[in-house]
Amino acid sequence: MSEKRIRVRFAPSPTGPLHMGGVRTALYSYLFAKKHGGDFLLRIEDTDSNRFVPGAEEYIIEALKWCGIEPNEGVGFGDGPHAPYRQSERKPMYLQYATQLVNSGYAYMAFDTAEEMDALRKEAEINKQTFSYDSSSRAKMKNSLSMTEDEVKAAIAAGIPYVIRLKVPENTEIVIDDMIRGKVTFNSSTVDDKVLLKSDGMPTYHLAHIVDDYLMKITHAVRGEEWLPSAPAHILIYQFLGWEMEMPQYAHLPLLLKPDGNGKLSKRDGDRLGFPVFPLDWVDPTSKEQSNGYRERGYYPEAFVNMLAFLGWNPGTEQEIFSLEELAQAFSFDHIHKAGAKFDPEKAKWFNEQYLRNRDENVIAKSIRSNVQEYFQLASEDHRLSDAYLEKVVSLLKPRVQFEFEMLHTGNYLFHAPRSFDDTVIAKKWKPKFQNFFLELKKAFQSLEDFSGAEIDSTFKNAAAANEIKPGEVLQLFRVMISGQGGGVDLMGMIELLGKAEVSIRIDNALEHIVR
């Protein structure tokens, strides 16, 4: 094996927001590079000006940053020795290699118009066939192979637009050694003469990614399975350019499938089933259509990345929670599952829950403070915004939620007195004699010096005994009086947190509601 430094690139097209499948491709590329102490770079493949979407490139960069999948080279990450990293800015380089291929007889110029091509495709369709521009048909087409030298010169002189096509040989075996699938064999007769350079002078993906991978000294090319059918053409290009020894190793990743039914995961599935398909929120600049992001839906980036890593890969052990560094240590293409993975939104939530549980209470408290203030409209000096108060809130609520933002509405009664009461509980449990009990309890609370959970608990039990009441009779009732709800966080903990004064007020309020 060579001692070449491992270099892996992520090369998306700025045609819209980065799909979670794209993030996974970036993640695996990144992990592989990190595992081997190599480089990870971001290249923007913007060779199709028609599909360019403003803001998409910025979105890609921001999404990678949010995930912690940071390239050490490339667009948005300080460029590097192989700048520029945007293909539109590398246009002259591609022409050079396309010309080289034509001159060496491995490619040719084709003058066929879009209309002519469409007509041929339609005709083939009628006969239930597919038109293919290849060794079987190119002699009948208008190209530098079928035309005389003079005709070609005349066409160029007349300014007739042309493309450069790869001249794929007939009936030869092409084998690709994929890192995930092993050896895959194709017959060159099933590969069409792909366009290498478009009539506007821009390269297609086929030429561009190869020139760039070669120039940027890429050692491993990770991409989606949808590229496997064109891989033989890519191998041919490497051979024809004389770069066979420098060809990166390809890894074709399985696809991400929709949770229900069949087919690959799309934005529509997210809308339909209510889960995000993109890392960040996105608004389409022309249609104004909105797409939900994991970030805005309250996912921790660590949880999102961890979840994504396990969609098609496993560490070979039973450990499921991995930091990015641990993932990089454990990662290997050997453990990538070959079949597509159906995405499970429930498991995604579970991952977030795990990260929430493991997060320090004071960290969460700091994180939710401004949201709490806004949500409950608290003055900034309100004691409920203090570290101490918020940390207790978090410790009470943490086992009950999967996302930080859920704490606000799940635990709303920790921030304000109940505005309504669960009357079904009251109707079922209330007895007139309880009124006196709760008044006594309130007094007992007020005389308590140490208003702590244990003290509160024993005070409660003593008061009940004094009134010949079993604690079970009034416990849920008490909860409803304090929180308005029949269920919720630990009652004594809640009372301790709320404090003497607030609890007294709430008892009075509740009594007024019940007895009135």
Place this chain on the structure above:
RNA sequence: GGCCCGUUCGUCUAGGGGUUAGGACAGCAGAUUUUCAUUCUGUAAACAGGGGUUCGAUUCCCCUACGGGCUACCA
């Protein structure tokens, strides 16, 4: 249609010629929590089908079925 890839519990997956086919999510049941949630315990649940090869195939080979991808001057 053609070419290519794939197929283990509902889902993500481990395993790999001889296993009680393991784990996780979701489900169900019980314990604990005088609530709910948490936690714990238990439980149900899978090798697509057919042929080979073999003493023995879920595992290797072939065929079929099913699923997916590609079949653009898009990536």
